[in-house]
Amino acid sequence: MPLPAPAPTGSDRTDADPARPPLTLPDLTLCVAGRPLATLRGLTLRPGDVLHLQGPNGAGKTTLLRALAGEQPGAEAARIVSCAPGSLPARAATAWVPTDAPLPDDLSAGEFLHFTAALWSRPVAPLLTLAGALGLERWLDAWPQELSRGTRQKVALSAALGLELPLMLLDEPFGTLDTASRAALLAAVQARAAAGGALVVTTHGAELAPLHPRTLTLAPA
Numbered sequence: 001m002p003l004p005a006p007a008p009t010g011s012d013r014t015d016a017d018p019a020r021p022p023l024t025l026p027d028l029t030l031c032v033a034g035r036p037l038a039t040l041r042g043l044t045l046r047p048g049d050v051l052h053l054q055g056p057n058g059a060g061k062t063t064l065l066r067a068l069a070g071e072q073p074g075a076e077a078a079r080i081v082s083c084a085p086g087s088l089p090a091r092a093a094t095a096w097v098p099t100d101a102p103l104p105d106d107l108s109a110g111e112f113l114h115f116t117a118a119l120w121s122r123p124v125a126p127l128l129t130l131a132g133a134l135g136l137e138r139w140l141d142a143w144p145q146e147l148s149r150g151t152r153q154k155v156a157l158s159a160a161l162g163l164e165l166p167l168m169l170l171d172e173p174f175g176t177l178d179t180a181s182r183a184a185l186l187a188a189v190q191a192r193a194a195a196g197g198a199l200v201v202t203t204h205g206a207e208l209a210p211l212h213p214r215t216l217t218l219a220p221a
């Protein structure tokens with residue numbers, strides 16, 4: 001399950017720090033099952049950067065995000081807050097929202113937001129504020145199985161963005177959202193960046209264009 005992750009404590013705490021860029025990606029070849037998939041030119045994401053990760057279907061966008069989240073090999077050379085992907089400090093600094101993010105069956109949407117905030121030792125207010133902006137008030141007492149796909153995604157996005165971690169990895173976050181919710185999500189992404197968060201966002205569309213993001217296009221290896 002992408003969220004929650006271990007709660008950061010003591011020296012693991014990774015609030016935005018310009019001296020520790022949220023993400024450093026060297027030139028690397030992304031491999032899946034031992035086969036080269038895509039090549040990346042190196043980049044460093046600093047607090048406030050929004051990176052639009054783009055490329056055709058099958059280029060490896062999701063694979064790269066999963067590797068950065070520490071869920072599979074492939075990006076061992078990357079550094080997240082100066083630490084290896086999958087390490088505790090890296091995971092403590094990263095909010096990862098895949099497409100169709102799973103939610104626990106035994107928590108209502110609101111309970112999930114409270115649980116996530118408590119696990120990360122963060123205030124729940126930002127998570128609830130985002131949930132409100134995404135129109136989730138009437139769904140906070142509902143179980144995941146009662147929610148539509150887009151509504152579940154809004155819950156996961158509210159949890160991830162509301163934690164206000166240094167790095168957010170969002171895979172096709174606009175894909176299941178209605179028009180009003182897309183605008184609310186774009187505003188939330190912009191606010192996180194303005195507050196010093198760094199975000200990597202995949203989308204085939206032009207939703208991020210108003211933010212003038214940096215871009216990284218995956219090229220076949």
Ligand SMILES: Nc1ncnc2c1ncn2[C@@H]1O[C@H](COP(=O)(O)OP(=O)(O)OP(=O)(O)O)[C@@H](O)[C@H]1O
Binds near residue numbers: 033037055057058062
């Ligand atoms: N665990 C795996 N084993 C083998 N092949 C895999 C594995 N994971 C992904 N792939 C392959 O890697 C390629 C890249 O997939 P990925 O989902 O990362 O692409 P994407 O750029 O996100 O595509 P889309 O735009 O369709 O979401 C695909 O050909 C996929 O089948």
